[in-house]
Amino acid sequence: MLIVQKYGGTSVANAERVFNVAKRVKSYYDEGNSVIVVVSAQGDTTDDLIEKAKEINDKPSKREMDVLLSTGEQISMSLLAMALEKLGAPVISLTGWQAGMLTNSNHGNARIKKIDSERILRELDQSKIVIVAGFQGINKYDDITTLGRGGSDTSAVALAAAVGADLCQIYTDVRGVFTTDPRIVPNASKLDDISFDEMVELASLGANVLHNRSVELAKKFNIELEVLSSLEYERGTIVKGVKQVEKMLVRGVARDNDVARITIKNLDDEPGAAFKLFSLLAKKNINVDIILQTLGSDGKQDISFTVPESSLESAVETLNDNLSEFGAEKILFDKNVSKVSIVGAGMASNPGVAAKMFEALYSANINILMISTSEIKISVLVEQSLAEAAVREIHDKFGLADL
Numbered sequence: 573m574l575i576v577q578k579y580g581g582t583s584v585a586n587a588e589r590v591f592n593v594a595k596r597v598k599s600y601y602d603e604g605n606s607v608i609v610v611v612s613a614q615g616d617t618t619d620d621l622i623e624k625a626k627e628i629n630d631k632p633s634k635r636e637m638d639v640l641l642s643t644g645e646q647i648s649m650s651l652l653a654m655a656l657e658k659l660g661a662p663v664i665s666l667t668g669w670q671a672g673m674l675t676n677s678n679h680g681n682a683r684i685k686k687i688d689s690e691r692i693l694r695e696l697d698q699s700k701i702v703i704v705a706g707f708q709g710i711n712k713y714d715d716i717t718t719l720g721r722g723g724s725d726t727s728a729v730a731l732a733a734a735v736g737a738d739l740c741q742i743y744t745d746v747r748g749v750f751t752t753d754p755r756i757v758p759n760a761s762k763l764d765d766i767s768f769d770e771m772v773e774l775a776s777l778g779a780n781v782l783h784n785r786s787v788e789l790a791k792k793f794n795i796e797l798e799v800l801s802s803l804e805y806e807r808g809t810i811v812k813g814v815k816q817v818e819k820m821l822v823r824g825v826a827r828d829n830d831v832a833r834i835t836i837k838n839l840d841d842e843p844g845a846a847f848k849l850f851s852l853l854a855k856k857n858i859n860v861d862i863i864l865q866t867l868g869s870d871g872k873q874d875i876s877f878t879v880p881e882s883s884l885e886s887a888v889e890t891l892n893d894n895l896s897e898f899g900a901e902k903i904l905f906d907k908n909v910s911k912v913s914i915v916g917a918g919m920a921s922n923p924g925v926a927a928k929m930f931e932a933l934y935s936a937n938i939n940i941l942m943i944s945t946s947e948i949k950i951s952v953l954v955e956q957s958l959a960e961a962a963v964r965e966i967h968d969k970f971g972l973a974d975l
């Protein structure tokens with residue numbers, strides 16, 4: 573079999589863990605499989621590198637930031653290769669660019685355009701274990717790019733698609749995908765399987781156990797993923813296309829703290845107001861999420877919406893520069909908010925799911941600031957300090973514990 577395995581930061585955090593991974597990789601290799609391993613940076617290395625950059629320059633160019641951040645994964649790949657050498661296994665480590673990961677030029681959040689897998693296949697042909705640095709690639713100008721936080725999952729799935737792997741395993745520090753983050757709700761249940769669509773939603777709504785783009789890719793190329801612990805020998809969660817007969821009402825609860833709310837007060841209530849406002853933000857590449865518009869009175873209205881916290885500064889700056897264009901009075905913003913969401917493919921055909929979620933919040937005396945719904949999810953915005961309590965209440969209300 574041709575296997576792609578990805579090991580996250582905690583799984584390679586220190587020498588002991590690196591050897592633990594090396595032994596696991598070798599056991600698959602010794603069974604006669606071809607193995608490609610994608611690694612993340614050790615422990616908090618990426619965060620530490622970001623801090624280091626800040627000490628020098630609080631607004632470094634994105635290009636240089638990518639040069640710096642890509643080094644974290646290079647440490648892991650070489651250490652893992654050395655551990656495998658020590659165990660007597662033939663191995664080679666490759667950077668993203670050596671492995672042919674070609675991306676666009678969107679530094680810090682680059683997208684993989686193509687993988688030129690010739691080198692990897694050549695090394696596999698020589699019976700080597702191939703270790704590839706996750707989270708990184710190269711653009712058409714030969715500059716180093718990174719794929720966005722958590723992006724090693726996406727490197728792994730893209731590689732699995734490119735080489736036509738038979739199995740793609742994502743090893744992490746929990747036993748699989750749970751009904752919610754087990755660090756918030758210790759008795760959350762591990763899911764045996766979950767559909768691509770539900771997993772894309774959960775990941776996009778803050779369940780960072782998988783990078784959302786990795787799940788989108790897995791769906792596109794129909795690559796079944798297994799999410800499992802690198803510290804145990806137990807079955808994990810299979811992420812796959814659905815053939816479920818009965819869709820689950822609610823599969824999971826997610827929380828996202830990377831959210832800020834912006835309110836524009838006393839905006840002109842006239843055709844084109846929303847268009848003008850949101851096209852300004854679109855031009856700055858700012859992703860707008862939940863939008864709420866008040867009923868107009870006296871020709872004025874308020875519009876509130878959420879953006880990722882990392883885009884807040886740029887959004888507020890852009891809007892303040894153009895306030896007069898929409899006749900607005902002022903802009904308010906709040907970073908201390910979180911989005912809490914439920915996801916389930918069965919909720920579209922079941923009335924009452926939203927009411928049940930709101931009841932859970934009411935009984936915990938948690939105020940809802942904004943609401944948004946789609947076919948397979950319901951999200952609410954709450955005060956950040958109440959978000960974990962909200963997750964627990966909702967998780968409990970839908971009976972997701974110890975399934």
Ligand code: ADP
Nearest residue numbers: 580581582744745749750752753755779780781
């Ligand atoms: P890695 O370094 O292996 O990529 P991450 O920290 O990116 O690991 O992702 C694993 C973490 O995701 C877990 O430690 C857990 O706290 C968090 N998490 C959030 N939501 C979920 C969920 N629904 N199921 C499992 N883990 C989750």
Ligand code: ASP
Nearest residue numbers: 612618707721722723724
């Ligand atoms: N090291 C990168 C990060 O911390 C990529 C990853 O872990 O997937 O975001």
Ligand code: MG
Nearest residue numbers: 580722780781
């Ligand atoms: Mg991760």
